[in-house]
Amino acid sequence: MMECAYDNLKxxxxxxxxxxxxxxxxxxxxxxxxxxxxxxxxxxxxxxxKQTIYSSYYVDVEYNRNRGGKLKTLVKTVQRPKLDIIKINCDLIVHSRGKCVEQDNLIAIEMKKSNRSKSDKDKDRERLRCLTKDSFDDMWSFDGKSLPEHVCRYIIGVYYEINYTRRQIEIEYYYKGKLKSTEIMKFELKNENKD
Incomplete structure (x- = not known):
């Protein structure tokens, strides 16, 4: 079922x-x-x-709060048992704002221009891996009644890199903590502004 939701959201x-x-x-x-x-x-x-079964979900830019107003955090395993708790705000997310416990988080998108540093890009990719995992610590089990303490269970993560020189967008799709597929989309520019 999650695979079907992934395909629909993609x-x-x-x-x-x-x-x-x-x-x-x-x-x-x-x-x-x-x-x-x-x-x-x-x-x-x-x-x-609005035209789909996800019409009740919200699309928010740089949203950084969980239900109850707490800052959104994710967990990155550094070395067991040490966990690194990181405050997050994705560039763009699709979620229920905590109203749908069964599946609060749908899409997390991180956007970068191609001239940004490799370390900035890699941080976004790592964030998408963490956000799309089924569990924030590989132990938490979804009980259908409450949201996890740290953010996880996004159905799809999207890394979106714009390259104006090549007139293309490189898109990486993440699912269940792993890179699932990539694609490159071309776009046309009429004006060639240098900046």
């Missing part, structure tokens, strides 16, 4: 991304910030989700 994301590239082409032409592109993608995702 399709929704791909349609929203296609809408972004086709309808918000001017944002790519002016080489706007990651935050601006995330805001535009948020709107396109929201429009696509």
């Amino acid at each position: 399709t929704i994301f791909k349609l929203a991304n296609r809408d972004l590239i086709n309808l918000d082409k001017d944002l790519f032409e002016t080489k706007v910030s990651e935050r601006t592109l995330c805001g535009a993608l948020m709107l396109r995702l929201h429009e696509r989700l």
